[in-house]
Amino acid sequence: FPLLAEPASGAWALGGVTPFEQAIVSSDLARQVDTVVVTGRPTLSRPIHALLARPDVRVVVADPCAPWVDISGNATTVVADLQAPEGPVPGRLADWSMSVQALSAGAGARIDQLLARESGRTMIDLARAVASATSGPLVLGASNPVRAFDLGVASLSGRLVYSNRGQAGIDGTVATAVGVALGLGAVAHPDEASAPGSPRGGKAAEPARAPRVTAVMGDLTLCHDASSLALAAATGAQLDIVLADDSGGGIFATLEHGRATTPEAYDRWFGVAQNVNYEALATAYGVGFARATHPRELAAILAAPAAGPRLIHAPVERAAHLYAALRGAAC
Numbered sequence: 001f002p003l004l005a006e007p008a009s010g011a012w013a014l015g016g017v018t019p020f021e022q023a024i025v026s027s028d029l030a031r032q033v034d035t036v037v038v039t040g041r042p043t044l045s046r047p048i049h050a051l052l053a054r055p056d057v058r059v060v061v062a063d064p065c066a067p068w069v070d071i072s073g074n075a076t077t078v079v080a081d082l083q084a085p086e087g088p089v090p091g092r093l094a095d096w097s098m099s100v101q102a103l104s105a106g107a108g109a110r111i112d113q114l115l116a117r118e119s120g121r122t123m124i125d126l127a128r129a130v131a132s133a134t135s136g137p138l139v140l141g142a143s144n145p146v147r148a149f150d151l152g153v154a155s156l157s158g159r160l161v162y163s164n165r166g167q168a169g170i171d172g173t174v175a176t177a178v179g180v181a182l183g184l185g186a187v188a189h190p191d192e193a194s195a196p197g198s199p200r201g202g203k204a205a206e207p208a209r210a211p212r213v214t215a216v217m218g219d220l221t222l223c224h225d226a227s228s229l230a231l232a233a234a235t236g237a238q239l240d241i242v243l244a245d246d247s248g249g250g251i252f253a254t255l256e257h258g259r260a261t262t263p264e265a266y267d268r269w270f271g272v273a274q275n276v277n278y279e280a281l282a283t284a285y286g287v288g289f290a291r292a293t294h295p296r297e298l299a300a301i302l303a304a305p306a307a308g309p310r311l312i313h314a315p316v317e318r319a320a321h322l323y324a325a326l327r328g329a330a331c
């Protein structure tokens with residue numbers, strides 16, 4: 001069966017995920033779905049919730065513990081675990097799987113076309129730059145950064161991906177990223193930690209260590225937890241914090257209340273952009289700093305060796321219209 005999974009589901013680490021899940025479940029082909037097996041708690045997209053709520057879809061929940069996760073309250077079957085099928089996969093299921101793979105590939109090509117018509121400086125371009133220029137664990141902030149990866153990135157196979165979700169999802173995102181780096185052993189040597197964010201060129205060869213962690217978060221999310229930069233500096237976390245700055249809460253421009261309002265009212269009540277000197281902020285906390293004016297520049301900065309924590313300020317365009325367009329890329 002096609003495996004559709006959000007970036008932070010844990011499934012990407014193992015590979016085998018079919019990308020562009022939101023476009024797939026929004027497509028005409030998705031009308032043919034008659035059974036969905038759910039593990040974990042999908043949180044990210046309304047199309048997934050709409051699929052699970054369809055009266056003609058049988059929802060099977062795999063959950064070892066009660067109360068089990070039944071998003072739409074309509075599960076017909078709950079099992080503790082899943083077993084690999086015995087024997088060959090029936091032809092019609094193999095055909096179905098191939099159709100979904102083809103749909104996914106088509107969605108990927110259409111997303112490329114849609115992005116090519118834009119400025120190249122959107123959150124989706126930034127997500128793609130991060131995905132291609134890094135290979136270590138990722139921490140993805142609410143709300144648009146994690147959506148940008150879900151909507152626009154073709155592969156995170158083999159990657160550990162973390163994201164705080166829920167109504168307080170922007171709380172403590174910098175601290176989460178530091179915790180992930182420490183937990184995975186991504187910590188600078190003491191001599192490197194004294195020069196945070198500095199290039200490592202010219203140093204003698206060192207033993208292999210845990211790869212740097214890359215966190216991507218919005219401007220409000222960073223501001224909300226700015227004081228955790230002190231934790232990043234104190235621990236010498238091998239951490240790049242990519243600050244995807246779209247001048248405030250971009251997510252709300254894609255939601256009903258943001259769309260219904262005037263630009264002025266939007267900026268006053270929902271955008272609430274903060275006027276922060278991020279270089280001075282990084283310096284104040286003893287964290288390295290870089291600025292990337294284009295996702296290409298960001299990719300180059302991320303690909304170069306570095307030591308200790310860094311804050312990378314990456315301005316992006318809000319491009320609220322793109323999110324719905326990418327969701328419709330497989331129709």
Ligand SMILES: Cc1ncc(C[n+]2csc(CCOP(=O)(O)OP(=O)(O)O)c2C)c(N)n1
Nearest residue numbers: 144168169170218219220221248249250251
């Ligand atoms: C503690 C807390 N308060 C409020 C929210 C609601 N919320 C979700 S996303 C968001 C704005 C995020 O803005 P930003 O970090 O700039 O990311 P963007 O959506 O612009 O990419 C807010 C306030 C939340 N998730 N957590």
Ligand SMILES: [Mg+2]
Nearest residue numbers: 218219248250
């Ligand atoms: Mg923002």
